[in-house]
Amino acid sequence: MFLAKAILEGADRGLGEALGGLLGGGGGGGGGRGGGGQRRGGGGHIGGIIGGIVNFISEAAAVQYTPEPPPPQQLHFTAVEASESEEVRRFRQQFAQLAGPDMEVGATDLMNILNKILSKHKDLKTEGFSLETCRSIVSLMDSDTTGKLGFEEFKYFWNNIKKWQCVFKQYDPGHTGSLKGSQLHGALKAAGFQLNEQLYLMIVRRYADEDGAMDFNNFISCLVRLDAMFRAFKALDRDADGLIKVSIREWLQLTMYS
Amino acid sequence: MFLAKAILEGADRGLGEALGGLLGGGGGGGGGRGGGGQRRGGGGHIGGIIGGIVNFISEAAAVQYTPEPPPPQQLHFTAVEASESEEVRRFRQQFAQLAGPDMEVGATDLMNILNKILSKHKDLKTEGFSLETCRSIVSLMDSDTTGKLGFEEFKYFWNNIKKWQCVFKQYDPGHTGSLKGSQLHGALKAAGFQLNEQLYLMIVRRYADEDGAMDFNNFISCLVRLDAMFRAFKALDRDADGLIKVSIREWLQLTMYS
Numbered sequence: 001m002f003l004a005k006a007i008l009e010g011a012d013r014g015l016g017e018a019l020g021g022l023l024g025g026g027g028g029g030g031g032g033r034g035g036g037g038q039r040r041g042g043g044g045h046i047g048g049i050i051g052g053i054v055n056f057i058s059e060a061a062a063v064q065y066t067p068e069p070p071p072p073q074q075l076h077f078t079a080v081e082a083s084e085s086e087e088v089r090r091f092r093q094q095f096a097q098l099a100g101p102d103m104e105v106g107a108t109d110l111m112n113i114l115n116k117i118l119s120k121h122k123d124l125k126t127e128g129f130s131l132e133t134c135r136s137i138v139s140l141m142d143s144d145t146t147g148k149l150g151f152e153e154f155k156y157f158w159n160n161i162k163k164w165q166c167v168f169k170q171y172d173p174g175h176t177g178s179l180k181g182s183q184l185h186g187a188l189k190a191a192g193f194q195l196n197e198q199l200y201l202m203i204v205r206r207y208a209d210e211d212g213a214m215d216f217n218n219f220i221s222c223l224v225r226l227d228a229m230f231r232a233f234k235a236l237d238r239d240a241d242g243l244i245k246v247s248i249r250e251w252l253q254l255t256m257y258s
Numbered sequence: 259m260f261l262a263k264a265i266l267e268g269a270d271r272g273l274g275e276a277l278g279g280l281l282g283g284g285g286g287g288g289g290g291r292g293g294g295g296q297r298r299g300g301g302g303h304i305g306g307i308i309g310g311i312v313n314f315i316s317e318a319a320a321v322q323y324t325p326e327p328p329p330p331q332q333l334h335f336t337a338v339e340a341s342e343s344e345e346v347r348r349f350r351q352q353f354a355q356l357a358g359p360d361m362e363v364g365a366t367d368l369m370n371i372l373n374k375i376l377s378k379h380k381d382l383k384t385e386g387f388s389l390e391t392c393r394s395i396v397s398l399m400d401s402d403t404t405g406k407l408g409f410e411e412f413k414y415f416w417n418n419i420k421k422w423q424c425v426f427k428q429y430d431p432g433h434t435g436s437l438k439g440s441q442l443h444g445a446l447k448a449a450g451f452q453l454n455e456q457l458y459l460m461i462v463r464r465y466a467d468e469d470g471a472m473d474f475n476n477f478i479s480c481l482v483r484l485d486a487m488f489r490a491f492k493a494l495d496r497d498a499d500g501l502i503k504v505s506i507r508e509w510l511q512l513t514m515y516s
Contacts, residue, residue: 063506106468132390132479139464147463196507202515205405206397210364221390222514229513233506245503248321248491249454255487255513256480257460 064194065230068159071143071152095151104148107134114217123169124216125177133221139257140228157224164223167191168216178213187219193226225258322452323488326417329401329410346413353409362406365392372475381427382474383435391479397515398486415482422481425449426474436471445477451484483516 084092098113099105105113111134118128141149141157149157171179171187179187184204188195195203207222208214214222232254236244246254342350356371357363363371369392376386399407399415407415429437429445437445442462446453453461465480466472472480490512494502504512 063510130388130390132388135464145460145463195510199507199510199514202403202511205403206393206515225514226510229510230506233509237506243503243505244509245501247501248488248495249457251491251502252321252453252457252484252487253460255516256457256483257464258513 063196063199065192065226067192067227067231067234068156070231071156091155092151095154099151099154102148104146104150105138105154106148107131107138110134110138110149118216123172123175123177124165125175126216126218129217129220133217136221136258137224140224142257145257160224160227161220164191164220165216168219176213178209178215179219180208180211180213184208184212184214188223191223193223193230228258321454321457323450323484325450325485325489325492326414328489329414349413350409353412357409357412360406362404362408363396363412364406365389365396368392368396368407376474381430381433381435382423383433384474387475387478391475394479394516395482398482400515403515418482418485419478422449422478423474426477434471436467436473437477438466438469438471442466442470442472446481449481451481451488486516 095105096103098109100109108131111129111131114129114134118124118126137157138147138149141153143153144150167187167190168179170190171183185200188200188203203222203226204212204214207218233244236246236250353363354361356367358367366389369387369389372387372392376382376384395415396405396407399411401411402408425445425448426437428448429441443458446458446461461480461484462470462472465476491502494504494508
């Protein structure tokens with residue numbers, strides 16, 4: 001449950017309550033350290049398969065992910081459902097503190113929230129979330145294209161980031177602050193993403209450093225995008241045949257607002 | 259001509275030669291200040307048209323752009339064509355200085371190059387290019403998916419950035435360091451991008467600040483992506499019917515490696 005407990009060490013009480021549960025649940029425990037070295041070789045154009053032995057999922061069952069149910073249509077913030085649980089109600093109140101008068105969280109707000117949380121997690125070694133990254137996250141999560149995140153959009157993102165920080169910590173039992181090689185592959189899989197070799201390599205190239213190590217903010221940035229792009233595809237693939245047809249206008253809206 | 263002259267004020271000679279022409283050509287001169295206020299209202303889902311009077315290009319002729327010819331297949335760096343002009347040969351040599359032993363420019367190299375240039379341009383008010391932005395630029399320009407930019411890829415990017423910095427300066431005659439409203443719309447058009455209202459608003463939401471003002475590094479970041487996404491669509495639209503069909507794998511490769 002995402003409001004399990006506020007264990008934000010040393011954080012001021014208000015923020016700790018507001019973001020309760022980010023440190024709760026999971027974390028630590030067994031890792032997924034298997035064999036397999038870091039693959040960086042080759043590359044491939046769209047439609048091509050990287051030559052060589054493919055140890056990962058074959059092309060036929062290549063890419064899968066089952067996202068959380070999408071954020072529902074945004075009701076006005078003050079519309080409180082009678083059946084809403086106490087935890088959700090409390091989260092809603094705390095969201096109000098974070099979001100300010102317009103009841104929406106923009107990129108700068110998000111950056112401040114995330115970096116405040118991160119400063120309390122010495123084991124999540126990272127340079128922190130940049131404004132550019134947060135702008136991208138907001139765009140990807142911004143279903144109703146207001147330019148900021150309303151309660152439901154923020155809640156969806158928050159649930160995911162809690163889940164993914166648990167996965168990150170699970171696959172980094174040594175608290176190095178980054179994932180590489182089979183740790184990274186295991187973490188992506190544990191987060192629910194089944195990817196083929198080519199896509200995995202592209203992700204490493206884009207989000208990991210030159211040694212193939214991915215730190216926490218890049219991990220989150222990557223997963224937010226993966227989640228959003230899987231959901232976008234699923235929404236467009238109305239006949240579920242694994243193919244979508246898009247116009248230039250739709251293509252640009254999807255790719256530019258991200 | 260992109261090696262018009264090295265006018266990098268105060269830059270060390272090597273870098274000035276290496277990046278010759280960035281300040282040359284265009285700049286200054288008449289602006290495109292027309293009427294029209296900043297539009298931020300509304301939003302729209304894919305397939306929807308923002309309600310209200312549409313003063314921009316109608317949906318029917320909505321989105322167009324004719325990119326520069328794409329970078330050719332990368333020959334080995336040392337392959338020098340007999341017909342290559344002196345300027346290109348000189349740029350190639352200077353690229354070698356910038357790129358280092360692997361003859362490829364990575365995100366960190368790119369960030370250093372761009373910010374060194376920017377530090378000499380007091381009229382391009384910007385916080386500078388972040389590593390995150392440069393990683394995105396490299397991915398978007400990286401046709402052969404090596405993770406870095408070879409000579410031809412870099413040359414393509416460099417030609418564009420020279421053109422676009424001229425446009426930026428042309429539409430910011432007051433040297434405010436940012437573009438907004440009709441300045442921004444005019445600059446996008448002058449750069450060759452014909453966009454519809456909805457797409458324009460999304461771009462402002464994603465790349466401009468809360469006042470709708472877009473600074474230089476966000477302008478470049480936006481145009482690099484626009485250029486790349488137009489080119490990707492064109493490459494996939496083999497029958498030129500304005501529609502493309504993509505699988506989940508292709509979709510993710512295109513959207514994640516950007």
